Amino acid sequence: MNVNRLTIVGTRTRSQRLALVGAVLLGALLLCAISAPWLAPFDPTERVTRPFAAPSAEHWLGADDVGHDLLSMLIHGARISLFVGIVAAVIATAVGTIVGVVAGYARGVVDTVLMRIVDVVLALPVLPLTIVIGVFAGPGLRTQIMVISAVLWAGLARELRAQVLTLRERDHIQAERAMGAGPGYVLWRHIAPSVVPLVVPQFVLTIKTAVLLEASLAFLGLGDISAASWGSMLSMAHARSAFLTDAWIWWVIPPGVAIAVTVLAFALLGNAIEERSHPILLPAKRSRKKAATAPAPVDPDVDAGAPLVIDDLTVVYGQDGRGATGVGFTVGAGELVALVGESGSGKSTVAAATMGLLPPAAQIVSGAVRVDGRDVAGMSPAELRGLRGNRIALIPQEALSALDPVYTIGSQIDEAVLAHRSCTRAQARERTLELLADVGLEADRVDAYPHQLSGGMRQRVVIAMALANEPDVLVADEPTSGLDVLREAEVLALLDELRVRRSLALLIVTHNLPVVERIADRIAVMKDGELVEIGTAEQVVGSPTHPYTRKLVESAPRLRPSLQEVFS
């Protein structure tokens, strides 16, 4: 999560800088197009010098095969290219917006029919389609604008429909509709303000595509003969063998560069606006809670020789966002420690630090995490790889998304075995089958894909995977989230049994105190990045000292069946 947010901050300033480049380029191009009659030194349709004239002080870009001044043609070409691009994009955007909003809002038959049409238009080959229509309609600016907008509206309609569909289902809009607000009112009051920011980037990107398409059509001879765009200039250069002389350097390169610069400018600008208007792409604001001032409790049972030692650990995100401050506790062999806290309390940061899986933006500023006596923070990437999945293993939450959907569970467990053992595939598979039996899964599940298993089974698969190399430390991150009460109890019982049988140091990270209070030896409570309480399960649940812990204990529903009740 945090990686994502922070890298996007970086990308965002970058795309803004690029957008500025795009905007400046566009400004220059538009200015050039508007002031073409005054800016161009000659009339682009007059023969002003000898054919194929090389660049000179008077004719900076030389002349074409009949003696037209190429610089003047280039400047005037901007008008045609931009005019066709912008007008076609305006039409395409208008049609696309109307179709998208109507389909998304009306749904039902109207939506189905409109979207089938959109699908068909999107499936037809763009250039052959525009050519065949263009030829029948006769070449010219009007035809170009018509065919370009005819193929470009559909993509926009599809995009907007999806957005409107989600907008429509927002709670406040549903509430208004339920209270009898008419479609016109809802569309104008709520949908339109949300749709406009989505339309703007699409419009800019559509201009980009339209300019490129115009160039292709003009190159194929479907442009206006009297008003030469950049594409028409290239078409003429190609038809009249500009390559026979050095003329191509000043005849072919400039119009192509002009098209590329224009398209690039629109692309940079469009992408940047799109990123801004897409809420998901925006960096979420991190809550900066003030660190509590009370001294952190110290683990009374510090055991420096424990398999997992977290020693006064402070992790910082980015500049000043604190992840964890001065957290210290140990997990001994065969011990089950539960790390409890709400989301944002820093418990996941601690869990990630133990695995050496902190996002790049996070930094351990002081303290240490020691697994089997070795400091994780000081390890090279290769050493870390040798440790992870070997001496310390992770049991992730939501096994469905934690398993790669495209491989069988067998091959994924094999992979964990092979990462740390030099053995044959057959030997790895043997080990995999052993592991499946250990967690209570039948051997024939080995070739199943994750989506073919139930939630409880998948959780067993990731446990088997974690056990692959007989680790000393297991970190279980919300190991029962998404499971029903019965599966939850089963999975916890399995974990409890495994840590006893294999004398594992087991750290369970959870927001759910009741889930772990019966099986944990000790419970550590975190809030706002700090450890607020640690002690035996009886102490913490029975007589909590910190007000936050008291709140946690009191608010927890005590209606769950105990493990004994479930299995008796």
Added chain:
Amino acid sequence: MVILRRAGQYALVLWAAVTLNFALPHLAPGDPVGYLYVGELQGLGEKYLAELRAGYGLDRPILEQYLSFWSGLLRGDLGMSVQYNRPVLDVLGEKLSWTVALVGISMVLAFVIGTLLGAWAAWRRGTAKETGTVVGVLVVDSMPAFWVGMILIAVFSVTLGWFPSYGAATITATGGQWLAEVASRMVLPVATLTIASIGGFFLMTRASMIGVLDEPFIRLARAKGLGEFRVAIRHALRNAVLPVYTTLTLTVGVLLSGAVVVESVFAYPGLGKLTYDAVTARDYPLLQGAFLLATVGIVAANLLADLTYPLLDPRVRRDRTAAEGRTEVAV
């Protein structure tokens, strides 16, 4: 169910292409019969024109014309090419293989280069090198394909003389010589088309890979102690490619459009060059046939993608274990 819906969709696309072909001569300004005899109708009397219209059935009710258009089509009758004075289908058939080879090779190249580069960019997201690559790809993507071809000709054919700039083969060459000839004449068009279509693959893969890299299974792959390269290729890229593969519609369309201009630039004897010449000669029946064939090509490519997609994604395989698994899913 999904298959049926897809089949219906493709049938609809083909129907739309055929109907558009039928409608265009009627909707366009001028006499529909004029589109069958380009520029040869001037000075003919109205009586003769009426005879011509009757000869082509253009005086019959529109629905009847539409049905006979379809029945002709189903018999493989796409009309006569004005320019070649031969059946359109024959003319198209001769050129088809060159375009299939050109588009096919370029597509594979653009796919491989584009996805690898896109995956790399997502992996190195936020670094200066990545910014440079993204901007570089956007720049290349902004250049018109035909212009790229013209520049390649100017540099590699005219200035350096490394590759021929036009045609696909010479008639006189045979055997190995012929192959070498074909290969050397294919280099520049393939390079142009590849350069012009890398951008789409790059941007799609990059976006998809950025999403995949946030997936918990990537974290678990690292937690297992796998090397970064293995995580990137075997887990991240393998999953990031899936949506790229399913949006083949867009890709094939882009490549076919690119083929039209690229073949025109290199005088490559495929469907694209044929289309270009048909525009110049106003050979309407041939253009309609080329458009229809391009649509069939897109539909065929998508059908192929639909049929092969289950090989890439086990979640859509319809096998017994899957059905069994579905009933077991708890919660």
